[in-house]
Amino acid sequence: MSMIKLDRLTKTYGSKKALRNVSFNVERGSIVAVLGHNGAGKTTLINSIMNIVKYEGHIEYGFDRKLLYRKVGYQMQSSSYESEAKVYEVCKLYRKILKSSADLDQLLQDFGLAEFKGAYVKSLSGGQRQKLSILLTLIGEPELIIFDELSTGLDSMARRQIWDYVKRLNEEKGVTIILTSHFLDEVEYLADEVVILDKGEISRIGKVSAIIREEFESTKKIEFRTDDKEAFGSCFGSKLSNHGGVLCVSYQEDSEEEIYRKVKGLGGYDIAIKNYTFEDAFLKMLGYTLVKNGEISHG
């Protein structure tokens, strides 16, 4: 059963087409990630779902559309409420507006924000504010939550905590989730389904595991270090790539033993056999380069 059905969604700003005939379904209880480089149309898509912008095409909701703002939690940017307000005041305001009975103290506890209850929002760190903006999406006890750049600004520990919280919300409470992200490890960890936008059009859609399979079929990779790169160059030719001193050869799964013996025989060490990840598949599809922490650099 669908939570959202998009049918030929098109959005034009002046002469600029931000979305072109975008159609897909978000199944109830699923986690869908929307990916794409800057300007691909992700925010326009989310704003259309939230009925913030006018669009052509149709959006069908799995609930009464009059209840849109009760049923859907949208992670807002903190700038819209930070001013002089205190954390607990903002939470209470949301609870009142959304006519919710959410247990605010429990939520603040869950997000590690209990001790900041009386603090001004503007005094929180970027990561704490990000956590607060996620917490606020939960106050209305929504059926669908939309996270725009879920973990941007969070440190590694906080990212993990947020991922686990999102997973639990989905698995234990059945909340449907749409997220936009620039972090491919986040998408691989959380998403069932991925929608990749390119210049306002869907360039790829599918399950994370299926996309990896389609890109690499039964190929795996072996990574290693060596003190004699030339020997490997003449043995593996164009199959060999170099990633900051770690050499990598991709191979068909059924030749694993043979490849391993060759690498070992030529003096490779720190050898690791790996499956391709969603990040590898994404890079292969779109030719992005990576910067630190697995974040996509836009080129």
Ligand SMILES: Nc1ncnc2c1ncn2[C@@H]1O[C@H](COP(=O)(O)OP(=O)(O)OP(=O)(O)O)[C@@H](O)[C@H]1O
């Ligand atoms: N209000 C607007 N007026 C005119 N053009 C707009 C407006 N909002 C977005 N656009 C254009 O529409 C296209 C899609 O923008 P959108 O913000 O949806 O992309 P995005 O994928 O969310 O990008 P980012 O990753 O940078 O947030 C871009 O070319 C952008 O310049």
